[in-house]
Amino acid sequence: MSGHGFGHLAQTAPVLAALAQQTPLEALTLCCALPARKIRYKLTLPHIHDSEPRDVGLIQTDPMQPDLPATAAALDALHADWPQKLAREREKMAAFRPDVVIANIPYLTLEAAQGLGIPTVALASLSWDRIVAGYYDVAEPRVAAWLQRMRVAYGGVDLALAPHPAMADAPFPHVVEIPPILDAAQPDRAGLRAQLGISPEETRPLILVSLGGIPIDALPFDLLRRERRGLFLIDHPDAPHEENLYNVGRLGDWPFGAVIGSVDGVVGKPGYGMSVECAAHGIPFLYARRFHFADEASICAWLAQHGRAREITLEQFFQADWWADFEAVLAQPTPPRPAHDGAQEAARRIRCFLQRE
Incomplete structure (x- = not known):
């Protein structure tokens, strides 16, 4: 491989x-x-x-x-x-x-x-x-x-x-x-929230923020902390685990596909795995494109047909300025789930x- x-x-x-x-x-x-x-x-x-x-x-x-x-x-x-x-x-x-x-x-x-x-x-x-x-x-x-x-x-x-x-x-x-x-693991929304220490009474959406498996120096932790309408599960080793921010590392051996299927939304880039997992589980997906990786166009076209997805700019991603887009995706009708x-x-x-x- x-x-x-x-x-x-x-x-x-x-x-x-x-x-x-x-x-x-x-x-x-x-x-x-x-x-x-x-x-x-x-x-x-x-x-x-x-x-x-x-x-x-x-x-x-x-x-x-x-x-x-x-x-x-x-x-x-x-x-x-x-x-x-x-x-x-x-x-x-x-x-x-x-x-x-x-x-x-x-x-x-x-x-x-x-x-x-x-x-x-x-x-x-x-x-x-x-x-x-x-x-x-x-x-x-x-x-x-x-x-x-x-x-x-x-x-x-x-x-x-x-x-x-x-x-x-x-x-x-x-x-x-x-x-x-797809990952064979099954989603477990209640189990995920419990493992993160989120109260059963908490109703705010839990949103995964991830750019995939290649390391990045930092994600917009402070800007996400100020967005009080959501809870944010951040895929970065230095992410805080406090207030409305949660570090993916606290989930231990949770399969990443099960994590995607157990959150209320995902913000990331349109790589293969994240895109198909979101579409298969009906998870709202906001993505910032790279525009130069050759398989991206076919993935985005497929998402337009099968996913609850919306493109945002890279600037929006790093400014954590996408809540209106998330609400717009939530309002979209859910398309039939693709075979997976x-x-x-x-x-x-x-x-x-x-x-x-």
């Missing part, structure tokens, strides 16, 4: 859990640069964790902005000794002898598996060639070389599963669209694919 934020893990872990329910898994090796504790938070299946990075993704200065010089340097380093990295990956893979490689979506791993004749499945709502091409001059030789390497690997995938809302024009040859993938059994469908597709191999 790519280690760019937590979105790739959040998509993959429910699929692996559903696959384990449908067919016995003899062994599972998880290759991802994310910390082991973050993986265990999402994936309870027994597994071996190989933390060596398999791709770059995007290096971020914060959740809203990529560090393009650092990303380019990392891509140059990854591709500089590609044959050696590919040989090392194949050596590891041959020792494990997998029946299938499921990638979300490191192209090094896919190319290594293809060279060994191992069946490959891409689980992907985006592809790194499309993302990278949106930031760099594709006519530049080194950029063209990056993209060519990605597209060769993606073009050799045996099966690609694209959970809605996925980018169009994926580079994979055999794409099957599936419903959104993508994990079960992905597992079924993978199982059937392996039975044919």
Whole structure:
């Protein structure tokens, strides 16, 4: 799995859990640069964790902005000794002898598996060639070389599963669209409030404020404290836990999908996981766009159809100046909930694919 934020893990872990329910898994090796504790938070299946990075993704200065010089340097380093990295990956893979490689979506791993004749499945709502091409001059030789390497690997995938809302024009040859993938945990509004120490008599809405899994220096704690019409659950390690402010860290092992389904609103950015969780649970969602990440347009279009969602500016987000927008979303009719059994469908597709191999 790519280690760019937590979105790739959040998509993959429910699929692996559903696959384990449908067919016995003899062994599972998880290759991802994310910390082991973050993986265990999402994936309870027994597994071996190989933390060596398999791709770059995007290096971020914060959740809203990529560090393009650092990303380019990392891509140059990854591709500089590609044959050696590919040989090392194949050596590891041959020792494990997998029946299938499921990638979300490191192209090094896919190319290594293809060279060994191992069946490959891409689980992907985006592809790194499309993302990278949106930031760099594709006519530049080194950029063209990056993209060519990605597209060769993606073009050799045996099966690609694209959970809605996925980018169009994926580079994979055999794409099957599936419903959104959600966290399997169930919402518990009363339980969440109780764990945070919120009185049962408290009627103000509890709103999650989060920009996802990539660190940010600060969020507008003081401005939120002054907004007395709401309670604010803040996804930041330094968030206060006092007055009308609550720190997500106090929830311990609560699955993040269950947190989203248990609050009265979410304010954040339109990443895959947060968007589909809000829509599936009918949670009002205010989002500030990045405008440069290539999968954002498809997610926002999907939210307009399936979610109770409204765009705000980044300035509004950091000024905590969005209460009128929140009330406007509350007044919207709730659209029919989208299908959200993508994990079960992905597992079924993978199982059937392996039975044919």
